[in-house]
Amino acid sequence: MKSIMINFILFGPPGSGKGTYSKKIVEDLGLIHISTGDLLRSEIEKKTDLGMQAKSKMEKGEFVPDETVISMIEGILCENDLAKGFVFDGFPRTVAQAQAFDTMLHKYNQSIRQVIAFEVEEEELISRIMARGKESGRADDQNYDVIKNRIAVYHSKTEPVKEYYKAQKKLSVVINEGKIDEVYAKVSSILSV
Ligand code: AMP
Numbered sequence: 279m280k281s282i283m284i285n286f287i288l289f290g291p292p293g294s295g296k297g298t299y300s301k302k303i304v305e306d307l308g309l310i311h312i313s314t315g316d317l318l319r320s321e322i323e324k325k326t327d328l329g330m331q332a333k334s335k336m337e338k339g340e341f342v343p344d345e346t347v348i349s350m351i352e353g354i355l356c357e358n359d360l361a362k363g364f365v366f367d368g369f370p371r372t373v374a375q376a377q378a379f380d381t382m383l384h385k386y387n388q389s390i391r392q393v394i395a396f397e398v399e400e401e402e403l404i405s406r407i408m409a410r411g412k413e414s415g416r417a418d419d420q421n422y423d424v425i426k427n428r429i430a431v432y433h434s435k436t437e438p439v440k441e442y443y444k445a446q447k448k449l450s451v452v453i454n455e456g457k458i459d460e461v462y463a464k465v466s467s468i469l470s471v
Pocket residue numbers: 292314315316318335336337339340341342343344347367368369370371375428
């Protein structure tokens with residue numbers, strides 16, 4: 279990888295707005311959007327071995343193994359070595375993923391510029407996920423118990439990742455309440471720091 283990339287992580291519980299704002303950022307800055315959830319769903323659609331292994335975990339709202347997502351990410355980084363940068367959405371989701379990711383980025387002389395962590399009240403999260411499930415047909419977005427499990431797994435396994443980036447002075451918190459444009463104005467001001 280020749281040049282320095284501009285890499286952002288959008289962080290937060292399921293339904294907190296990572297996908298929505300990733301799309302806006304990639305449009306504005308010409309970056310590539312990498313959602314590990316989308317990548318895994320496309321593996322399931324293609325019925326690959328990886329997809330078949332991930333399917334049962336995802337249906338229960340559990341995580342697929344760290345090594346699986348880390349090697350998926352490394353594959354995409356290497357395929358896009360001339361990219362201006364990436365917006366990572368839904369990755370890293372465990373401290374082990376964050377550590378392995380830093381090691382990988384370091385190997386390619388790259389780094390994370392900033393992590394934007396969205397916060398939303400739990401009741402609001404559940405109603406947003408349910409509404410998204412109705413529209414998309416996504417099974418894990420339509421089952422109340424699975425949604426609750428995903429939020430619980432977020433608190434136990436993913437939230438500690440915030441501290442990891444806070445210690446690196448790369449964490450910015452955005453309360454995702456109100457109009458999309460207003461929230462995006464806050465996001466944009468962080469991107470341009
Ligand atoms: P998402 O679309 O980001 O909500 O992800 C949907 C599901 O994919 C999650 O509930 C997990 O089962 C799986 N998944 C997505 N990203 C990761 C990740 N970084 N690590 C482990 N599992 C993941």
